[in-house]
Structure formats: structure tokens, C-alpha cells
Amino acid sequence: MTENTPQQVPFGPGDFAENPEPRVACLLLLDRSGSMQGSPIAELNAGVDMFKSELLSDEIAQKRAEVAVISFGPVKTESDFQLASNFFPPQLEAGSDTPMGEAIKTGLQLVEGRKGLYKSRGIAYYRPWVFLITDGAPTDDWGEAARLVKEGEASHSFAFFAIGVGGANMEILKQISVREPLKLQGTKFREFFLWLSKSMKSVSRSTPGEGVKLEPPHGWAEV
Amino acid sequence: MNWKTALASAIGTSHAQLGVPCQDSCSAVVRSLPDGSSVLVAVVADGAGSAAAGGYGARIANETVQGVIETWLINHPTDVPDDLTTRRWLAQVREVLADQALVRKLGPYDLACTMLLAVMARRYSVYVQIGDGAIAAGTGGVLTTATWPQVGEYANETRFLTDDDAIEAAQISCSLDVAREVALFTDGLQYLALCYDIKAVHQPFFEPMLKVLRTSKPEDCSLLCEQLAHALSSARINSVTDDDKTIVLATSIDSGQDA
Numbered sequence: 001m002t003e004n005t006p007q008q009v010p011f012g013p014g015d016f017a018e019n020p021e022p023r024v025a026c027l028l029l030l031d032r033s034g035s036m037q038g039s040p041i042a043e044l045n046a047g048v049d050m051f052k053s054e055l056l057s058d059e060i061a062q063k064r065a066e067v068a069v070i071s072f073g074p075v076k077t078e079s080d081f082q083l084a085s086n087f088f089p090p091q092l093e094a095g096s097d098t099p100m101g102e103a104i105k106t107g108l109q110l111v112e113g114r115k116g117l118y119k120s121r122g123i124a125y126y127r128p129w130v131f132l133i134t135d136g137a138p139t140d141d142w143g144e145a146a147r148l149v150k151e152g153e154a155s156h157s158f159a160f161f162a163i164g165v166g167g168a169n170m171e172i173l174k175q176i177s178v179r180e181p182l183k184l185q186g187t188k189f190r191e192f193f194l195w196l197s198k199s200m201k202s203v204s205r206s207t208p209g210e211g212v213k214l215e216p217p218h219g220w221a222e223v
Numbered sequence: 224m225n226w227k228t229a230l231a232s233a234i235g236t237s238h239a240q241l242g243v244p245c246q247d248s249c250s251a252v253v254r255s256l257p258d259g260s261s262v263l264v265a266v267v268a269d270g271a272g273s274a275a276a277g278g279y280g281a282r283i284a285n286e287t288v289q290g291v292i293e294t295w296l297i298n299h300p301t302d303v304p305d306d307l308t309t310r311r312w313l314a315q316v317r318e319v320l321a322d323q324a325l326v327r328k329l330g331p332y333d334l335a336c337t338m339l340l341a342v343m344a345r346r347y348s349v350y351v352q353i354g355d356g357a358i359a360a361g362t363g364g365v366l367t368t369a370t371w372p373q374v375g376e377y378a379n380e381t382r383f384l385t386d387d388d389a390i391e392a393a394q395i396s397c398s399l400d401v402a403r404e405v406a407l408f409t410d411g412l413q414y415l416a417l418c419y420d421i422k423a424v425h426q427p428f429f430e431p432m433l434k435v436l437r438t439s440k441p442e443d444c445s446l447l448c449e450q451l452a453h454a455l456s457s458a459r460i461n462s463v464t465d466d467d468k469t470i471v472l473a474t475s476i477d478s479g480q481d482a
Contacts, residue, residue, distance in 0.1 A: 009431065010450045010453065010454060011229065011432060011435055011447045011450035011451055011454065012431075012432065012450060012451060012453070012454025012455070012457070013412075013415065013416075013428050013429075013431070013432065013454060013460070013470075014427045014428050014429070014430055014431040014432070015425070015427035015428060016415040016416075016425070016428060016463065017414065017415055017416060017417060017418050017419075017425035017428060019414045019417070019418065019419045019420075020419075021414075022378035022414075059462060060465060122419050122420055124374070124378040124419075125377065125378055126377050126378050126379055127377050156376075205237050205465050205466075
């Protein structure tokens with residue numbers, strides 16, 4: 001007769017399977033044209049630093065949120081998609097012109113490539129986000145880029161947001177971005193990146209059917 | 224077959240922080256047939272986060288499907304349920320959800336939830352899934368996937384019982400293969416309990432629990448449920464998922480008895 005011996009270990013699950021975490025890719029398209037010289041680019045760099053540390057401070061976001069940075073002009077892929085722990089914010093210096101069209105096209109290709117990698121490795125992923133931050137107007141042909149953004153939004157391939165800073169041409173941004181572009185108050189990059197990291201934390205936690213709601217852009221956007 | 228069950232739901236930290244109740248619902252009922260055999264009916268349902276009353280939908284779906292199957296078993300004590308029968312059960316649950324939405328002046332998708340269902344009899348097993356989470360079953364020792372999480376392109380997209388095409392899209396398996404153990408769990412646990420690279424069950428997740436359940440007496444099961452609920456709320460689990468977590472475990476193996 002087997003006695004009812006007390007369990008040594010409380011009743012519960014054993015070892016966990018090791019699966020890759022689902023990923024949320026966030027691409028930053030950052031304007032470092034001549035007009036960003038001085039305080040704007042310094043604040044932008046500080047904001048990106050803060051973005052990394054905010055993501056690292058969240059137990060789940062640090063395992064799921066991947067960041068890539070493309071700066072322009074000229075267009076340069078500063079870093080490909082990485083989890084926060086492997087993301088080293090580029091210290092951007094103001095350059096020359098504003099080839100926004102090319103930057104957007106390069107960026108969207110990078111995003112599609114990342115999704116392809118996720119699919120080939122059986123890694124689950126959320127809809128990627130693209131944030132364009134610019135203080136000017138495109139100095140190149142942006143028609144194709146605008147078309148790609150519209151197509152991508154219509155097919156739910158990504159969510160594209162445009163943020164105008166300083167003297168940014170908001171009219172052109174309205175034609176590139178399907179979603180209403182937002183204007184940054186002054187150089188409140190830190191506030192913007194704090195908001196973005198909160199939004200990333202929400203996305204990386206979102207469960208089925210939740211169609212992530214972004215927090216209202218208080219504290220950094222001009223209304 | 225005498226079924227022993229342990230089941231529990233635990234709220235996810237993200238819902239707890241927002242003051243939102245757990246959106247999962249589960250049940251495991253053992254019913255007797257006139258021939259003296261038992262049938263286990265196990266249900267897990269997970270309310271959609273975006274739905275206004277997803278958690279409520281999950282509870283209604285859970286209770287309703289138990290009632291629908293109880294009635295069917297009474298009226299068909301010797302029949303084996305087939306694909307059509309199962310889809311009829313689902314249709315009845317959907318009707319109740321639609322009625323409840325009307326009564327509460329909600330939209331038709333406001334009670335959206337996923338559903339996992341296992342009906343385990345002496346002569347047949349039925350597994351049904353709409354949405355994510357999964358069902359694993361086995362004949363003793365090893366569990367295999369009876370269903371797999373249904374997801375869209377993105378990790379936070381899945382199917383719901385209230386979707387227009389839910390009945391067509393449901394994963395349904397009705398067979399004369401009999402399993403003696405089963406586990407149903409919601410998506411909060413799917414990355415911990417399944418190996419995605421080989422699309423298989425991660426045995427070590429379940430084995431310690433099944434081992435105990437096999438040697439437990441039926442009267443021990445409520446204590447096991449308490450311990451399970453506690454385990455699902457542990458820091459160990461909450462550090463890797465902030466979603467609601469629900470699991471139903473059942474075994475008809477009794478290795479606690481002497482020969």
C-alpha cells in the first residue's frame with residue numbers, strides 16, 4: 001500500500017522550454033542634416049541613449065524589443081536590429097543634406113529583411129514600427145518612398161510614424177506618412193524617447209486581439 | 224477510466240497592474256455514461272484583450288460548452304462525436320455568446336475569446352481549438368501535440384470563437400484513438416510548454432505534475448489545484464510572461480495503486 005507521502009516539491013510546472021522570445025522591431029530613421037547642428041543633435045543623441053536604458057530596465061522589453069538606426073544624409077545604416085543589450089546608440093554628428101526618400105526606402109528594406117529572418121528562424125514577431133525624425137524637407141525624390149509607406153500601411157506590414165522637429169516641412173511629411181505626422185515641442189527628444197520606450201513596453205506585452213493602442217503623445221508633441 | 228484533474232488560472236501581472244480581472248476561464252468535468260464509463264470534458268477559454276468583455280465571454284463560452292456537451296452525452300450515450308457534431312456544439316456556443324451580447328447591449332465581437340476543448344471517453348477522443356494556447360495528450364508518459372496555437376502573421380493576432388469564420392477555421396480532431404492523459408493551456412504558458420523549433424511538447428514542463436497526479440487520490444486534487452494556482456503566480460513564471468496563465472491537467476492513469 002503506497003502511503004500518501006507529502007510532496008517534497010510543491011505541485012507546479014517543471015522546466016520551461018527555451019524558445020526565442022517574440023520580437024518587436026523598432027527602426028529609427030534619424031535626420032542628421034546640417035540644420036540639426038548643435039543643441040538639436042545633442043538632444044537627439046541623449047534621447048536615443050535614454051531609449052536604450054529604458055528598454056533595458058524592463059524585464060520583458062529587454063528580451064523582445066529590437067532597435068535599428070539609419071541616419072541621413074548621407075544615408076548610413078548606423079546599426080542593424082539588436083536587442084537593447086546589444087544596441088550601442090550612435091553618437092550622431094550633423095552632416096549635410098536630407099535624402100529622406102532614400103533613407104525611408106533603405107529602412108523599409110531593412111524591416112522586411114528582419115521579418116524574413118524571423119520567419120526563417122520560427123521566431124514570433126509583432127508588427128514592426130518605423131519612426132522618421134526630421135527637421136527639414138527631403139532633398140531627394142521621395143515619391144517612391146511615399147508609395148512604399150502607403151502600401152506597407154495598407155497591408156499592415158509595419159506602422160510608420162513621422163515626427164517633425166524645428167523647421168520640418170510638415171506638409172511633405174503629411175504626404176509621406178499615412179498617419180498624421182506629429183511636431184516635436186522644441187527639442188524634447190528625451191520626452192519623445194521616454195514615450196516611445198513606454199509604447200515599446202506595451203507592444204512587447206500585447207496579447208492577442210489587443211491591437212496595440214499607443215499612449216497619447218503628451219509632454220512632447222505639439223497639439 | 225477514472226479521471227483525476229488539476230486545474231488553475233492565475234491573473235497576469237499586466238492585468239493585475241491595470242486592475243483588470245483575469246480573462247481566462249477553465250473547467251474539467253467528469254461525466255458518467257450509462258455503461259459505467261466516464262467521459263472527461265475539459266475546457267479552457269481566454270478572453271480577447273481588445274474585446275470589451277472578453278473575460279466574460281470566456282466564462283460564458285466555458286459554461287455553455289459544458290452544458291451543450293452534457294446534453295449531447297445524455298441524448299447520445301453510445302455515439303461517437305464526429306466533425307459535424309463538434310461544429311454543431313461550437314455553433315450553439317456562438318449563439319449563446321451572440322444572445323448574451325445583445326442582452327448586454329454589446330457588439331457581436333465584444334465577448335471574443337479563444338476556446339480549447341477536450342472530450343476524452345473510453346472509446347474516443349475529441350480535441351477542438353479556436354485561437355492560441357494548445358492541447359497536448361498522451362497514453363502515459365509522453366504527451367504529443369493534439370492541437371497547435373493558431374496565430375496570424377503577428378504574435379498578438381489569433382482567432383476567436385466570435386470570428387465570422389470561426390467554425391470553418393476551428394482545428395478539430397475526432398478519433399477512436401484514446402488518450403489517458405491530457406493538458407490544455409492558454410497562450411500565457413505556450414512558450415514555456417511547447418518547443419517551437421520542432422513543434423512538439425516540452426515534456427519536462429508537464430512531467431513533474433503528471434507524476435504527482437498519477438499517484439494522487441481524487442480527494443487530494445483540490446489541494447493540488449491550490450498549489451498549481453500558487454505556482455502559476457510565482458516570480459519564476461511572471462518573469463517570463465505577464466499574461467494570464469491557465470492550465471488543465473488530467474490523467475486516468477493510477478500508479479498509486481498496488482497490483
